[in-house]
Structures are given as structure tokens and as C-alpha cells.
Amino acid sequence: MxxxxxxxxxxxxxxxxxxxxxxxxxxxxxxxxxxxxxxxxxxxxxxxxxxxxxxxxxxxxxxxxxxxxxxxxxxxxxxxxxxxxxxxxxxxxxxxxxxxxxxxxxxxxxxxxAATDSVTELTIGQIINANRHIGQFLGDRYPGWRSPEELPHELRSRRVGIVGLGANGTRIAEVLRAFHTDVAYFSRTRKPDVEERLGLSYLPLPELAGRSDILVVMVPCTAETRFMIDVDVLKRLRPGAVLINTARPAVVDPHALHEAMSAERVGMAVFDGFYDRNSEIAAKLLSDFGDRLLVTGHIASHxxxxxxxxxxxxxxxxxxxxxxxxxxxxxxxxxxxx
Amino acid sequence: MxxxxxxxxxxxxxxxxxxxxxxxxxxxxxxxxxxxxxxxxxxxxxxxxxxxxxxxxxxxxxxxxxxxxxxxxxxxxxxxxxxxxxxxxxxxxxxxxxxxxxxxxxxxxxxxxAATDSVTELTIGQIINANRHIGQFLGDRYPGWRSPEELPHELRSRRVGIVGLGANGTRIAEVLRAFHTDVAYFSRTRKPDVEERLGLSYLPLPELAGRSDILVVMVPCTAETRFMIDVDVLKRLRPGAVLINTARPAVVDPHALHEAMSAERVGMAVFDGFYDRNSEIAAKLLSDFGDRLLVTGHIASHxxxxxxxxxxxxxxxxxxxxxxxxxxxxxxxxxxxx
CATH class of the missing domain: 3.40.50.720 (NAD(P)-binding Rossmann-like Domain)
Structure with missing residues (x-):
């Protein structure tokens, strides 16, 4: 040859x-x-x-x-x-x-x-699904809200925090800004150029959690980031917050998540790929909060x-x-x- | 008093x-x-x-x-x-x-x-749900695609046509452009300022349908617009197209839709509010294509x-x-x- x-x-x-x-x-x-x-x-x-x-x-x-x-x-x-x-x-x-x-x-x-746009699209779609509870309203029945408090909120009115401002986090922020949503972020390294271009503010993780109605986790899973979304972070979220994790599951501590969902601190949680399905905590999350978990099978880049x-x-x-x-x-x- | x-x-x-x-x-x-x-x-x-x-x-x-x-x-x-x-x-x-x-x-x-942002958010969410088939992939199972042809497409690669460039249509176009999606439109009156600001092209309705992978209908339902999305429009769509109708159902001719879904010209259709549920054609659409219809109960502005x-x-x-x-x-x- x-x-x-x-x-x-x-x-x-x-x-x-x-x-x-x-x-x-x-x-x-x-x-x-x-x-x-x-x-x-x-x-x-x-x-x-x-x-x-x-x-x-x-x-x-x-x-x-x-x-x-x-x-x-x-x-x-x-x-x-x-x-x-x-x-x-x-x-x-x-x-x-x-x-x-x-x-x-x-x-x-x-x-x-290579997959930034695909990941961004799935993430934005799931943010809307979770924030507007779209799955709950599939079907042609007019919803009989008993009180105004039951209505979902406009994404535009929500405060979104993004954890990790790499290529994916930046694109997600960019699209959220097109919805006129208030976006802040935490990242290991500050990105002043992105902050200025998109009008984002930088906050340390605890402060970011404290202002977030929707927290989007978009960091790789390393020894450093494993379980970085822990009890301390989750307890600071605004009540009924939406947690979006279309990165790897283990960035979020599953026991802390169970506690936060029990306390209704976290109202809805989104995962793309889930914890080992043989683990006790994965089964417990799905059985206790199945209707408040939107899980897909690692399809963000598919x-x-x-x-x-x-x-x-x-x-x-x-x-x-x-x-x-x-x-x-x-x-x-x-x-x-x- | x-x-x-x-x-x-x-x-x-x-x-x-x-x-x-x-x-x-x-x-x-x-x-x-x-x-x-x-x-x-x-x-x-x-x-x-x-x-x-x-x-x-x-x-x-x-x-x-x-x-x-x-x-x-x-x-x-x-x-x-x-x-x-x-x-x-x-x-x-x-x-x-x-x-x-x-x-x-x-x-x-x-x-x-008053509801432009809410309608836009639901519409964008449903575009992503339909285009990425998100409902189909809920659950933690890794998808076993048999061939690359089965994979959904990136929204960024899709050609979107918007029918009706009022306040809602314009906001939807704006957000789609943040996804870097190619957007064209048809409207009773051309909007050169919006075309220039968002980089949209104007096309007569038949030509718009002919280039659209995703057709978004966003016109009020009047005597003039009733059934405006008819057999002639639907037969021009690109094969497997997604039809998004978060306006009133009757803008789309339900019999034409049934025909287009039978021929797989329309792959997925999204409605917010549906045809009279006592009508024969509504029942037939739901029974024949239930898994390809995403219907919500008129919640876009809720x-x-x-x-x-x-x-x-x-x-x-x-x-x-x-x-x-x-x-x-x-x-x-x-x-x-x-």
C-alpha cells in the first residue's frame, strides 16, 4: 500500500x-x-x-x-x-x-x-419544560387553575444562575438573554469579556445560588467538581427553584438533592443521564419525586x-x-x- | 359615593x-x-x-x-x-x-x-420538544439509535418559516436567531425594519412552506386566516416537517393536516388548544397520530x-x-x- x-x-x-x-x-x-x-x-x-x-x-x-x-x-x-x-x-x-x-x-x-449548539438547545428546551411544567399540561384540557399562585412563571421574570461559563454555559447564557432573562454566573475563572457582551454578573457560588430561581449546572465532572452542588448550595436556592443539570449527574450530590426536594427547596430537577440506576439513592429519587424529575438518557449531544x-x-x-x-x-x- | x-x-x-x-x-x-x-x-x-x-x-x-x-x-x-x-x-x-x-x-x-413573552417561551419550548423529540427520550435509558438517520437534527440546522410577523412572531424570530437558526417569514404586510434587524427574508406563503423544515403559525384566526394552512401549503413542506401552531387551531385545516401526517409530509404537529373534541376529525387526528401530536390546553399565555x-x-x-x-x-x- x-x-x-x-x-x-x-x-x-x-x-x-x-x-x-x-x-x-x-x-x-x-x-x-x-x-x-x-x-x-x-x-x-x-x-x-x-x-x-x-x-x-x-x-x-x-x-x-x-x-x-x-x-x-x-x-x-x-x-x-x-x-x-x-x-x-x-x-x-x-x-x-x-x-x-x-x-x-x-x-x-x-x-x-462540536456539540455546543445541541447541548444548548436541549438545555433551553428543558428549562422551559421545567419552568412552565409543560409535561403536566399535555392534552387538550383547559387548565383549571384554582389560584393565581398555581400559575407557572415567565422565564423572563426568573433569575437564572449558570455554574460554569465554558462554551456551553456561554451559549446558554446568550440564548437566555434573548429571552430577556436576568442571568448571573459562577465560573472558576471570571470572563469579563462575556460579562460585558451579554450583560452577566459574576457571583461566588453561594451568592449565585441565593439569587437563583433556576440554577443551570454546566461544568465537567472532575475530582474538583464532583458533588459541588451540595447541601450548602441547594439550601440557598429560592424556594421551589428549578435545578438544571445537563452536564454529568455526579456534579450534584444526590443525597443533598433528595433533601432539597423533600423540603421543596428544589421544585423540579432536570438531568440528562442519571445516577447509577442500581444505586439506592437513584431509585429513591425516582420513586419519591418522579413527577418532579425530568430525566433524559444522555442525549444532549445526540x-x-x-x-x-x-x-x-x-x-x-x-x-x-x-x-x-x-x-x-x-x-x-x-x-x-x- | x-x-x-x-x-x-x-x-x-x-x-x-x-x-x-x-x-x-x-x-x-x-x-x-x-x-x-x-x-x-x-x-x-x-x-x-x-x-x-x-x-x-x-x-x-x-x-x-x-x-x-x-x-x-x-x-x-x-x-x-x-x-x-x-x-x-x-x-x-x-x-x-x-x-x-x-x-x-x-x-x-x-x-x-401582554402575553408576548409567555407565548414566545411556550412556542420555543415546543419547537425544541418537537424537533428533538424530547418526550420520546424521557427516562434514563441511553438511546440505541440504529442508524444515524434516526438522530434528531439541531435546531440550528433547520430552516424555520414563520407565518405572521406580529408582536409574537417577531419575538419568536428574535429568539430563534439567538439559536443561529435560519428564519424566513410570510406576513400580510412586509416588515422591512424587522427583516433588517433580525436578518429575516420575506417569502410568499407557498415559497415559505417550500423551504421550511419547521413552520410556525402565529396569526389571529379570522375569516381571512381560517384554514389558511391548507393542503396546498402543507404539501410543499419539506418531508417530515414540524408544524407549530400555538395560535388558534382553526388556522390549520384539520383534514389537510390528517392527509399531510398520513403522507409523513408533516412529522410532528404542535397545538396549544385543539379542534372541538367532539368533532370526528379531531378524534381521528388524535387516534391516528397521537404520538406525533403535542397538544396543550391553551396555556401559551398562562x-x-x-x-x-x-x-x-x-x-x-x-x-x-x-x-x-x-x-x-x-x-x-x-x-x-x-
């Missing part, structure tokens, strides 16, 4: 690519054949660690688009051939053990920015356009890593090179 | 006000006592013409916030006392026989602008804030009509005086 002349040595392995997840257009991976890689017919959805280890046998590259966990053990089993794990999305922390990959010389990449952008970006990253050992979207110890 | 000195002679009747609907804060009507009117404790929801006629007995003013029809017969029965019908909202055409009221010397007023603004505006109009016989929000032959 003449093309091997200009690709890196790793491509000479004639290895495979493991692709996981759903809704992936496999034709977008075709160009990887030039790197001597065999492309599977379709993605798989490995349900157990054993299935994942089997799927990775002989794989040079791994496109992670599913819900499986690439643990240290999984990655170690693939160390002989695996060079790159291209995660579809940005919230890789719970799905790929990047420290283990770093130790094994496996590069992990992500796809920042649109045709976002998936295609993520897969194309992942293919570019895989080529870069196989050719040069590096990529601008690498994370962990390989990150920050561009 | 000294206050009578400066109010019109009609106030001397010691009449009542009939208030209908749900969620109305009656304290907002208190100031009408100064006009010699008795305020009921709560709104009623008259279900039959007889109930409405009974409710209007002795009424000088009528705040219409429900789903009942003030027909020619109803208005004639109240002609001895009734001076003003203050409709809460703008879509009065199906609820108040304005021509009959005109003939009887009863002034009808509406509340333009927020605390919009209701309060509508009621306050109606109270102002009632005072004006009782004092001067006229009001800037009068419709029909009394309209257009301001």
Missing part, C-alpha cells in the same frame, strides 16, 4: 478501530483506511468490561461514543496495540481513565465545541449534526496521533500542546 | 362584573369598585351558553378569560346592562362575536402585547406575569370604556381610535 509511505509507523499494524455508541455515521471513518486501519461495519455498545476488552483486541484506535467505562484494567489489556482513545464529547472524566492512559502511553482526545462533527473531529485527532503522536484536542498529559 | 361624581353615568348602575377563566388574581380588579361595580369572589368557568347568560345577568362589564363563546345570543341577552367585554388575550375572534357586540353598542377590548398584565390592562380598558365609551385597545368598530 503506497499510502503507508507517508503515514506513521503505527499505521503499518493493520489494526482495527473499535467504535462504540449509537447513531454514528461509519462512512465518516472511511478516510482512516488510508492509515492502514480496518473499519468495522457498525458501532457496538459494550455492556460489560469483558465485552469492551474483547472489542479492543487488536485495536489501534478506539472511538468512544457510548456509555461504557474504559477503566485502567481495560486500557492495560489493550496496551500492546492501542495508541489513541478518541472520546466523542467533552465529559470524558467518568468514561476514560486518563491517568491510566497517560501511564500506558495511550493518547486520549475529546471533541470540544443530533445528527453534532454527532457528525464529533466523529469528524475524532477522525482528525486519530490521524494526528497516529502520524505525530500528538493532537490539539488531546487531554491529560498530552493536552495543551497546540 | 363621592367617587361617582367623576365616573360616567353607567357606573351608577351598581352592576356586577362577570369574570371567567382560571388563575386570575381578583385583587387586581379591586380598583373597579370606585366605578360602583361589585367584584365577584372568584372567576367562573361557564360550560354552557345558559350558564354564561345567567352569569351575565346584571353585568356591566365582562372579563373574558375562559374558553366560553360570547355568541350573538349571549350578548343580546345582556344588552340591557353590558357595556364592555374585556377579552384577556388577542385571539378573541372565536370567543366573542364582535360584529354582534358592535350592533348592540357593547365595546370589546383585547390585551395586545403565566402569572402574563395573566396579571392582561388583567391589569383589561381593568384599565373597562375604566376607560365606562368613563368615556372608548379605549385604545377596543376592537371591531370601536377599534383604531388611539
Amino acid at each position: 503506497a499510502v503507508r509511505d507517508f503515514v506513521g509507523e503505527t499505521a503499518a499494524m493493520d489494526g482495527t478501530i473499535l467504535v462504540t455508541g449509537a447513531g454514528i455515521d461509519m462512512s465518516l471513518l472511511e478516510s482512516l483506511r488510508e492509515h492502514g486501519l480496518r473499519i468495522p461495519d457498525r458501532p457496538i455498545q459494550p455492556l460489560t468490561e469483558e465485552e469492551l476488552i474483547r472489542g479492543l483486541r487488536g485495536a489501534v484506535a478506539y472511538v468512544h461514543g457510548g456509555e461504557e467505562r474504559a477503566t485502567a484494567g481495560v486500557l492495560a489489556s489493550a496496551r500492546e496495540t492501542l495508541k489513541v482513545v478518541a472520546f466523542l464529547g467533552v465529559g470524558y472524566e467518568n468514561f476514560v481513565d486518563v491517568a491510566a492512559a497517560d501511564g500506558l502511553g495511550i493518547v486520549v482526545t475529546s471533541t470540544p465545541g 443530533t445528527r449534526e453534532a454527532m457528525d462533527r464529533m466523529v469528524s473531529q475524532a477522525v482528525g485527532s486519530i490521524k494526528n496521533v497516529l502520524s505525530t503522536g500528538a493532537d490539539e484536542y488531546a487531554v491529560g498529559k498530552h493536552g495543551g500542546i497546540s | 363621592a367617587v361617582r361624581d367623576f365616573v360616567g353615568e353607567t357606573a351608577a348602575m351598581d352592576g356586577t362584573i362577570l369574570v371567567t377563566g382560571a388563575g386570575i388574581d381578583m385583587s387586581l380588579l379591586e380598583s373597579l369598585r370606585e366605578h360602583g361595580l361589585r367584584i365577584p369572589d372568584r372567576p367562573i368557568q361557564p360550560l354552557t351558553e345558559e350558564e354564561l347568560i345567567r352569569g351575565l345577568r346584571g353585568a356591566v362589564a365582562y372579563v373574558h378569560g375562559g374558553e366560553e363563546r360570547a355568541t350573538a345570543g349571549v350578548l343580546a341577552s345582556a344588552r340591557e346592562t353590558l357595556k364592555v367585554v374585556a377579552f384577556l388575550g388577542v385571539g378573541y375572534e372565536n370567543f366573542v362575536d364582535v360584529a354582534a357586540a358592535d350592533g348592540l353598542g357593547i365595546v370589546v377590548t383585547s390585551t395586545p402585547g 403565566t402569572r406575569e402574563a395573566m396579571d398584565r392582561m388583567v391589569s390592562q383589561a381593568v384599565g380598558s373597562i375604566k376607560n370604556v365606562l368613563s368615556t365609551g372608548a379605549d385604545e385597545y377596543a376592537v371591531g368598530k370601536h377599534g383604531g381610535i388611539s
Whole structure:
């Protein structure tokens, strides 16, 4: 194969690519054949660690688009051939053990920015669903409000707090401002340019919670952010507040949430992806407050356009890593090179 | 009562006000006592013409916030006392026989602008619900898309057509532009200033339908607009299009809609309020396409804030009509005086 002349040595392995997840257009991976890689017919959805280890046998590259966990053990089993794990999305922390990959010389990449519009749209939609209780009023019956207090509020009149002003948080703020909603934010680093452009105010997290009718959590889940929305934050919310977590579930402490929903401090909570469904607290939240929880199955970035952008970006990253050992979207110890 | 000195002679009747609907804060009507009117404790929801006629007995003013029809017969029965019908909202055409009221010397007023934000929020929420199929993905299961074709599309990639660029249509366009969505419109009168400000293009209705993945209907229902969304319009839509009708149902021809949904020309349809539930075609639409219809019970303007603004505006109009016989929000032959 003449093309091997200009690709890196790793491509000479004639290895495979493991692709996981759903809704992936496999034709977008075709160009990887030039790197001597065999492309599977379709993605798989490995349900157990054993299935994942089997799927990775002989794989040079791994496109992670599913819900499986690439643990240290999984990655170690693939160390002989695996060079790159291209995660579809940005919230890789719970799905790929990047420290283990770093130790094994496996590069992990992500796809920042590719799903920003899709995540923003789902988040805004769910803010309106929760704030206006739309699900409750599906059906053609005229609602028999007994008192004006039962009426939902206009989003325009609500005070929204955004936790995390990355690409997603910023776009969400931008759309909320088009609704003329009052928006404030907390972020690890202040963004004076965004504050000025969108008319946002910055507040420390406790103060932000204290003014919020609607709190939108949009931070990656790391050791630092795990359970950052805790009892102290939730108890400050305005009574009956709406909590929107379309980031990873574990940013919110589930026990604290149960307490806040029991006290009706949190009126409605939105999740995209939920806590481990075998855990006691997940079951308890769903059984005690099922009608006040709007949960979707991690679909925020699942649109045709976002998936295609993520897969194309992942293919570019895989080529870069196989050719040069590096990529601008690498994370962990390989990150920050561009 | 000294206050009578400066109010019109009609106030001397010691009449009542009939208030209908749900969620109305009656304290907002208190100031009408100064006009010699008795305020009921709560709104009623008259279900039959007889109930409405009974409710209007002795009424000088009528705040219409429900789903009942003030027909020619109803208005004639109240002609001895009734001076003003203050409709809460703008879509009065199906609820108040304005021509009959005109003939009887009863002034009808509406509340333009009071619910624009509430209507916009519900409409945008339902656009996202329909376009992303959110209802279908409630629950914590990761979706097992079999093919990329099954994935929903980003709103940003959709071409939206808005039929009717009044206050509501304009606000909806404004928010859609914040999503970076491509928006065009049709309106009886072109709005070059709005086109320029929001980057909209104007198209005649057939051409607008021909380019639309999502068609948003936002016109009042009049003799002119009844069934304006007909077979000819619907057959031009892009396959699987989303039809959003948060205006009055009868703007869309239900038989044409059934045909377009059978042919999957229309993939999803959204209504706020539905066709007469006793009609054969309404039942047929719901039974044949229940999972592709998102119907709410005329709640678009039902927020605390919009209701309060509508009621306050109606109270102002009632005072004006009782004092001067006229009001800037009068419709029909009394309209257009301001």
C-alpha cells in the first residue's frame, strides 16, 4: 500500500478501530483506511468490561461514543496495540481513565465545541419544560387553575444562575438573554469579556445560588467538581427553584438533592443521564419525586449534526496521533500542546 | 359615593362584573369598585351558553378569560346592562362575536402585547420538544439509535418559516436567531425594519412552506386566516416537517393536516388548544397520530406575569370604556381610535 509511505509507523499494524455508541455515521471513518486501519461495519455498545476488552483486541484506535467505562484494567489489556482513545464529547472524566492512559502511553482526545449548539438547545428546551411544567399540561384540557399562585412563571421574570461559563454555559447564557432573562454566573475563572457582551454578573457560588430561581449546572465532572452542588448550595436556592443539570449527574450530590426536594427547596430537577440506576439513592429519587424529575438518557449531544462533527473531529485527532503522536484536542498529559 | 361624581353615568348602575377563566388574581380588579361595580369572589368557568347568560345577568362589564363563546345570543341577552367585554388575550375572534357586540353598542377590548413573552417561551419550548423529540427520550435509558438517520437534527440546522410577523412572531424570530437558526417569514404586510434587524427574508406563503423544515403559525384566526394552512401549503413542506401552531387551531385545516401526517409530509404537529373534541376529525387526528401530536390546553399565555398584565390592562380598558365609551385597545368598530 503506497499510502503507508507517508503515514506513521503505527499505521503499518493493520489494526482495527473499535467504535462504540449509537447513531454514528461509519462512512465518516472511511478516510482512516488510508492509515492502514480496518473499519468495522457498525458501532457496538459494550455492556460489560469483558465485552469492551474483547472489542479492543487488536485495536489501534478506539472511538468512544457510548456509555461504557474504559477503566485502567481495560486500557492495560489493550496496551500492546492501542495508541489513541478518541472520546466523542467533552465529559470524558467518568468514561476514560486518563491517568491510566497517560501511564500506558495511550493518547486520549475529546471533541470540544462540536456539540455546543445541541447541548444548548436541549438545555433551553428543558428549562422551559421545567419552568412552565409543560409535561403536566399535555392534552387538550383547559387548565383549571384554582389560584393565581398555581400559575407557572415567565422565564423572563426568573433569575437564572449558570455554574460554569465554558462554551456551553456561554451559549446558554446568550440564548437566555434573548429571552430577556436576568442571568448571573459562577465560573472558576471570571470572563469579563462575556460579562460585558451579554450583560452577566459574576457571583461566588453561594451568592449565585441565593439569587437563583433556576440554577443551570454546566461544568465537567472532575475530582474538583464532583458533588459541588451540595447541601450548602441547594439550601440557598429560592424556594421551589428549578435545578438544571445537563452536564454529568455526579456534579450534584444526590443525597443533598433528595433533601432539597423533600423540603421543596428544589421544585423540579432536570438531568440528562442519571445516577447509577442500581444505586439506592437513584431509585429513591425516582420513586419519591418522579413527577418532579425530568430525566433524559444522555442525549444532549445526540443530533445528527453534532454527532457528525464529533466523529469528524475524532477522525482528525486519530490521524494526528497516529502520524505525530500528538493532537490539539488531546487531554491529560498530552493536552495543551497546540 | 363621592367617587361617582367623576365616573360616567353607567357606573351608577351598581352592576356586577362577570369574570371567567382560571388563575386570575381578583385583587387586581379591586380598583373597579370606585366605578360602583361589585367584584365577584372568584372567576367562573361557564360550560354552557345558559350558564354564561345567567352569569351575565346584571353585568356591566365582562372579563373574558375562559374558553366560553360570547355568541350573538349571549350578548343580546345582556344588552340591557353590558357595556364592555374585556377579552384577556388577542385571539378573541372565536370567543366573542364582535360584529354582534358592535350592533348592540357593547365595546370589546383585547390585551395586545401582554402575553408576548409567555407565548414566545411556550412556542420555543415546543419547537425544541418537537424537533428533538424530547418526550420520546424521557427516562434514563441511553438511546440505541440504529442508524444515524434516526438522530434528531439541531435546531440550528433547520430552516424555520414563520407565518405572521406580529408582536409574537417577531419575538419568536428574535429568539430563534439567538439559536443561529435560519428564519424566513410570510406576513400580510412586509416588515422591512424587522427583516433588517433580525436578518429575516420575506417569502410568499407557498415559497415559505417550500423551504421550511419547521413552520410556525402565529396569526389571529379570522375569516381571512381560517384554514389558511391548507393542503396546498402543507404539501410543499419539506418531508417530515414540524408544524407549530400555538395560535388558534382553526388556522390549520384539520383534514389537510390528517392527509399531510398520513403522507409523513408533516412529522410532528404542535397545538396549544385543539379542534372541538367532539368533532370526528379531531378524534381521528388524535387516534391516528397521537404520538406525533403535542397538544396543550391553551396555556401559551398562562403565566402569572402574563395573566396579571392582561388583567391589569383589561381593568384599565373597562375604566376607560365606562368613563368615556372608548379605549385604545377596543376592537371591531370601536377599534383604531388611539
